[in-house]
Amino acid sequence: MPGTRTESNTSSSHRTASRADTAALDEIIDQLKEDHRRVKKAFREFEKMDQQDESACEALVQRTISELEIHAELEEDLFYPAIRSALSDEGLIDEAEVEHMTFHVLIDQLKKMEPSDDRYSATFTVLGEYIKHHVKEEEGEIFTGIGRARMNWRSLRDDMQQLRQQRMSEHGLAPADAAEGEGQNPSSSDAPH
Ligand SMILES: [Fe+2]
Numbered sequence: 526m527p528g529t530r531t532e533s534n535t536s537s538s539h540r541t542a543s544r545a546d547t548a549a550l551d552e553i554i555d556q557l558k559e560d561h562r563r564v565k566k567a568f569r570e571f572e573k574m575d576q577q578d579e580s581a582c583e584a585l586v587q588r589t590i591s592e593l594e595i596h597a598e599l600e601e602d603l604f605y606p607a608i609r610s611a612l613s614d615e616g617l618i619d620e621a622e623v624e625h626m627t628f629h630v631l632i633d634q635l636k637k638m639e640p641s642d643d644r645y646s647a648t649f650t651v652l653g654e655y656i657k658h659h660v661k662e663e664e665g666e667i668f669t670g671i672g673r674a675r676m677n678w679r680s681l682r683d684d685m686q687q688l689r690q691q692r693m694s695e696h697g698l699a700p701a702d703a704a705e706g707e708g709q710n711p712s713s714s715d716a717p718h
């Protein structure tokens with residue numbers, strides 16, 4: 526039958542598209558988790574830093590703030606709206622959005638402060654604690670709750686990559702692989718090279 530072959534091809538292309546979308550969703554999640562790891566590492570580094578070295582502290586705080594703002598925008602404008610319908614409990618996204626609002630409040634406060642301000646270090650530390658809690662819930666409940674929802678994940682991945690690159694360039698941030706190279710010697714962060 527002439528129709529049999531067509532049907533088979535259609536079915537096959539559906540499977541391919543589905544696998545490609547699953548791979549795209551994996552890429553999205555991997556990239557977001559990589560952001561989480563990098564930011565959590567920055568907060569740990571801050572704890573060990575000499576607080577008297579204000580310029581070093583400020584450089585780390587500013588870079589972390591930029592990374593957080595980009596990550597938050599990607600989630601708020603693209604990722605969360607896309608996955609909301611894929612989750613059985615949409616309240617998780619509401620909760621995550623409210624938590625993001627608290628991050629923005631603390632980030633705005635930090636931007637208005639000088640590193641010499643008594644609360645500069647405390648504000649950044651509290652931000653780190655909130656982020657740690659948020660990341661735990663995001664990875665443990667939201668990322669795992671998406672399951673195998675059928676969606677155009679490739680399109681979302683491409684949109685997120687495009688916005689990420691645009692924002693990184695605006696913030697003057699190096700690509701993630703270069704940033705990772707910088708942080709490969711956590712035990713010798715005070716060494717000049
Ligand atoms: Fe996140």
Ligand SMILES: [Fe+2]
Nearest residue numbers: 600621659663
């Ligand atoms: Fe988030």
